[in-house]
Amino acid sequence: MALLDKVIVYEIKRAVARRKVISLVSITLVFEVGIYLLLEYAGTSRVASLLDPFHPYLWLVGILLPQSLLLHFIAISISSGSMSEEYEQGTVDFFMTKPITRMTFITGKFIGGFILVLLIYLLMVALSIGFSYSFFGAQEYVNFIPLVVGSVILSAVTFYSIAFALGEMLRKSSLAFLLSSSILIGSILVTTILIFVATILKDPTYYGYAQYLPSWGAEELPFFIAQHIPNVYLLLNFLSVFPIGQGTTAQAAVSIFGYSSIPAAIGYISFLRRDIPKKVT
Known part of the structure; x- marks a missing residue:
């Protein structure tokens, strides 16, 4: 455990x-x-009057709005370079000369990178809560914050x-970032089009097709959770990338589990079984 903590x-x-x-x-x-x-x-004054009913719930804005795109880009930026930059700098080969297993090394890298993503997001949450109270007074239903943040x-x-798996397999940080970002944007665009077509054609x-894309569960789960907060449906529709209403919390959770566990497993297998070069150029 001590070695894992060090990694x-x-x-x-x-x-x-x-x-x-x-x-x-x-940013x-x-x-x-x-x-x-x-x-x-x-x-x-008209815009201000429209916002008045939402003042007690504006803590949701700073917590949910980054999740629509910014937080995913932060996660991609950190994880795409986690393994690939080690190859580019030639430090993976160095670590493998130490008394540490490959499993411990990649697990420490995966956890450490995600902890950093978590810390950056918690900074967003703290700022959101502080600003919403400072600018708009007492906030309501803040007991939902842990559930929504989770x-x-x-x-x-x-x-x-x-992005972590692509960084390990491609071993090029810039390429892994570009491909991961393309998957994110492409998935959001295709999902949006499918939902639009479903709405037009009824x-x-x-x-159902949209639910098979990685962006659907990753975008929708927090909004499914937040729907249980009274009086915020209109605000949630403003904050969400996709229209809210179709699908369930369980379906979104299954989507996240599938699109998280499978790439992670592939990344692990790649690192555990492939040869480690001294340096990738």
């Missing part, structure tokens, strides 16, 4: 030392501050696992 700490420190992570934290701060300043200083964290595992078959 986890090493991965967090390694990722933090990269300028990319510093940029991600900066997080700008994103959260910008959202609440925009809501607080709405341009017209569902967002679970959702982030999907594209984190996909044919739920197309919605």
Whole structure:
């Protein structure tokens, strides 16, 4: 266990030392501050009056809005380089000369990277709660925060696992990031089109097709959970990438489990069975 802990700490420190992570934290701060300043200083009295009924629930904005796209990009940015950058720097071969197993090494890398994603998201949550209370007064149904935050964290595992596996298999950080990002954007676009067609044709078959794509469960689970909060349905539809209503929490959870566990397993198998080069150029 001590070796695993050391790899986890090493991965967090390694990722933090990269300028990319510093940029991600900066983007997080700008994103959260910008959202609440925009809501607080709405341009017209009409817009302000429309927002008034939602003031007690605006803690949801900073918690759910990043999950629609930003959080997945953060997860991809961190995990796509977790293994691939080690190959590019030639440090994997060095670690394998130490008294550490391949299983311990890759597990520590996987956990350490996700802990960093978790910490960045929890920063978003803290800012969201602080700004919503500061700008809009007392917030309601905050007892749902742990459940909603937990569902967002679970959702982030999907594209984190996909990018992690691609980073291990391709062993090129830039290529892994590009391909993972393309899968995210492409999946969201195709899912949106399928849901649009299902709505126009009033044919739920197309919605069923959309549920097979990785973005569906990763995007929808937190909104299925948040639907249990009274008086927020309109706000949730504004925040969600996809229209809310079709599918169930269980279906979204199964989707996340499938698209997280299978890529992770492939990444593990790749690392455990393939030869480790001294350096990938």
